[in-house]
Amino acid sequence: MSQDHKKAPTMADVARLAGVSSMTVSRALRADAPASEETRKKIREAADQLGYVLNSTAAGLSSRKTGFVAVTIPSINNSNFADTVRGLTDGLNSLNIQVLLGYTDYDADIEEKHIESMLRRRPEAIVVTGGAHTPRARRLMSNAGIPVIEMWDLPDSPIGHVVGFSNRETSRTMCQRLHDKGYRRIGFIGGASSRDTRGADRRRGYEEAMRELGCEPRVTAYGDPPITMRQGGGALAEMLETWPDIDAVLCVSDLSAFGALSECRRRGLQVPGDIAIAGFGNYDLAECAVPSLTTVEVHAEDIGRRVAELVREQLSGETDNRDHVTSLIPFEIIERESA
Amino acid sequence: MSQDHKKAPTMADVARLAGVSSMTVSRALRADAPASEETRKKIREAADQLGYVLNSTAAGLSSRKTGFVAVTIPSINNSNFADTVRGLTDGLNSLNIQVLLGYTDYDADIEEKHIESMLRRRPEAIVVTGGAHTPRARRLMSNAGIPVIEMWDLPDSPIGHVVGFSNRETSRTMCQRLHDKGYRRIGFIGGASSRDTRGADRRRGYEEAMRELGCEPRVTAYGDPPITMRQGGGALAEMLETWPDIDAVLCVSDLSAFGALSECRRRGLQVPGDIAIAGFGNYDLAECAVPSLTTVEVHAEDIGRRVAELVREQLSGETDNRDHVTSLIPFEIIERESA
DNA sequence: CTATTATTTGTTATCGATAACATTTATCTG
DNA sequence: CAGATAAATGTTATCGATAACAAATAATAG
Missing domain, CATH: 3.40.50.2300 (Response regulator)
Known part of the structure; x- marks a missing residue:
């Protein structure tokens, strides 16, 4: 129950306890890296015993993969955007990528601030709602060197890919x-x-x-x-x-x-x-x-899913952001009683 | 418009261009650190020219301050929780702390997964909805060495502070x-x-x-x-x-x-x-x-605001998480036409 | 049973910033 | 204006992991 006192155990601590090098620990804890089942087990036990939790800040710095995508939406409390976020989150989940959300409150200046502070965290891609941004926000995104996707709209001069409708x-x-x-x-x-x-x-x-x-x-x-x-x-x-x-x-x-x-x-x-x-x-x-x-x-969830697909394609190098792919998500009129 | 090619400029690049050491750049770009207005300006110009964006992954690793708080809520598309998140976000904004959100879909196992992957990113505090967690989730939070706040409920055995109602x-x-x-x-x-x-x-x-x-x-x-x-x-x-x-x-x-x-x-x-x-x-x-x-x-936004206050207090050392402060947010019946 | 290839593990350098300490430069005081 | 104090800047070590390369061990072939 004690807090703040002992500092968190590091990979080196786990390595010491397991009697291996920390590089082996690093590998053992990742699914893809090579390691024998035997040492994997040993290391997992040591990690458990110490209550070790990977520091993905350090991992990200070293590997240049932060494992998240930045997303801005106008409002958190909007069923449509919530659906889009759900589709996006689900779609990225399989890639083990998380979503960092920013709410712009329909304000381009707030959007710019969010974009900047999100980019500081070095997302692997950035997804924004709409095509109206401050000049600086555009510049920041263009220069970030990551895939940029605009959604929910069909901007006149898109930055990268677009997923939306008119x-x-x-x-x-x-x-x-x-x-x-x-x-x-x-x-x-x-x-x-x-x-x-x-x-x-x-x-x-x-x-x-x-x-x-x-x-x-x-x-x-x-x-x-x-x-x-x-x-x-x-x-x-x-x-x-x-x-x-x-x-x-x-x-x-x-x-x-x-x-x-x-x-x-x-x-x-x-x-x-x-x-x-x-x-x-x-x-x-x-x-x-x-x-x-x-x-x-407007099939908001499909928008999110399609964005996730594009993110995946671009991160795996199948597509280039400069291709300016536009995915049209068809809308439909639902006729009910009121009109 | 070119992407992926040139790697992002670093602080050292800015330092070189401005003719100072990178430590000076680091200080100049932070409001609190000491630096003369003159060099500040010079450095800001150099940074602008290069399109430099701080790498807060590296900053966080070094300073042990990641500048965000992890929050889990059951559902993104819920007006009440959205209000709480708004209150929380606004309240933390003045501290320059961001919110990383996870949606549990009312599922304790999903919550556990979110908690783990969020803790990997080393948040400065963690806020969760309710008091029902998997044993492992409880353990993870208790051992994380950061403030833990449970909200929207009055758990029988709280982990840290509580902000909620019955x-x-x-x-x-x-x-x-x-x-x-x-x-x-x-x-x-x-x-x-x-x-x-x-x-x-x-x-x-x-x-x-x-x-x-x-x-x-x-x-x-x-x-x-x-x-x-x-x-x-x-x-x-x-x-x-x-x-x-x-x-x-x-x-x-x-x-x-x-x-x-x-x-x-x-x-x-x-x-x-x-x-x-x-x-x-x-x-x-x-x-x-x-x-x-x-x-x-239930004054959902107040819950968020109060949580933000507690986070602030704890991060500044005014309160200790082991005090188990419980903040009751009063609810009220709104009588309207339907009953 | 040796030579060769595949598998597992270890070593060292590095990612990009900041803390801690050292030094220089500016400012103040009597 | 010397001596002391404050402000600004520089140096070095470090945060905790992973990439890249190297070595050791195990598996396979001839």
Whole structure:
């Protein structure tokens, strides 16, 4: 139970106890390195007895393999990104590579800080969300000499590989779908700032689609990203104030869509009778809400899995980061009750 | 744009360019170490020019300060834990300490694996969720020679400090509240396995309270933890099958509570008229749902902040881990429309 | 049974920074 | 302005492992 007192045993300590050289210990504790089963056992016992835990800081310095990949996502508390991280983590698990996560809070400056401090730890690859970075962040990543992957977006000038989809296209498609169903006075609810670049892209797609369809765009920008459920409700109220005749609302995410839906219920508005509502992300919530939400499924976990694959390929030298491979992860519209 | 080719510049490279010793570079790049403003500037310029990024792997090996804390949480996609991580991250930020996160998926064996691989990286402290660990995990943490903090629970035999609350008590209190409101045939919806020890504690609290109140406990265990919204709906259906006369349901989390709520809506049951529903966690969802959910607010972010404080105290030597400080974070019942 | 090859183990140098100590340069004091 | 104190910089050893090379031991072939 004593702490801080005795310093942690080192490989040399284990070697001494087992009566071998520390190089043999190093080898015995690694699965791939050659060592006889006999000594392996002996060494494992000695290690156990001392409570030895490998110091991967030292190992990393020496071998130049730190065994982790740096990843930044905008928010920890977002089902979609969580799914991506899960796919990524699972995919890298088999390579014995861990994920070091940084949350940017949709802020490029925070992202830059994270990127820098993560790079200090010498990750074997870096994965970032989106294509909008500070110039310095771009430079840092480009010069790091490791694979760089941007995900969840299709940047105009990618740094390395890309795994994502067109957010613009998702809302264009959804608008088209709403139009096909006969809705004409379609509004858009999203965040007030463009910090959430994917949200901003969805809005852009909406505006383009509306113009192409000959409809007037009606945007209610409300709150800082990520726009919450409650803000979704507030936004709907504001929207009804401005355009009382609205007949459908496209929301930047399922969360705001649910907020809007709840606001409708409180006001006694029928969904989709009086107003249709569509979301984005296909959160659990979308399926479970009453009425269930029409939304966009983006296969977030697949994004993570595909990123993991690319990381693996690049680390094993099969691919070069300069190839700028772009993996499109297809999205799909999930039609449910709300629209 | 070239990668992999030139190896990253080292401190020695910067020193050479700036015409000083590498020790001076080391000092100049750290805020606390002594160095003249003049050389600082000169060195920063040289570092910029070379695109130098500190290698904190090497720094950590030498200084025995890795600048991060290991944290395990059951699930990344859980609003409560996300809040705790936010509080923790923010709190440690001022100390320039990062958080390395591991997700255990409510599995003690996975937790053990994470703990081991995290300890290899020599964190300056380790924070784990709950008090249920494998014997080996306990041993590893005890022997690591670093502060250990268990959170979100009140373990019977804590390893070091504890920051949490009694999950049992939350559901006892909620049961009492429901009873006060006149409900008597109160059911409980939770996961089928005891892997989620906090969920199991809540169930235990429910059962105790029911017995004390002279009511029969009615538990529907459904699905692996964490029980989802959809499973909450399924559980409610099952519960109504078994006990059609139920008049209130206490759910292990707001997610399952929302699922149950939706199921009620689909069946045309009034909430709280026909059935009252109470959740746990005070997710955004709870406030936004119609009807809004009565639930338990546990101040998850405060837990994280308090953990960060304790880490700071221990690293600065103000507290000793063997003191076994327990910080109780008070919870509260949020009464809303659903019960 | 010797020569040859494969397997296992050991030795030494090194990864890139910082601690600890030594030295030089600047600043202050009477 | 000498002597003492403080501030800035340099030197050397070290953190704990692994790579690269070398040696010893075991296995195989002729």
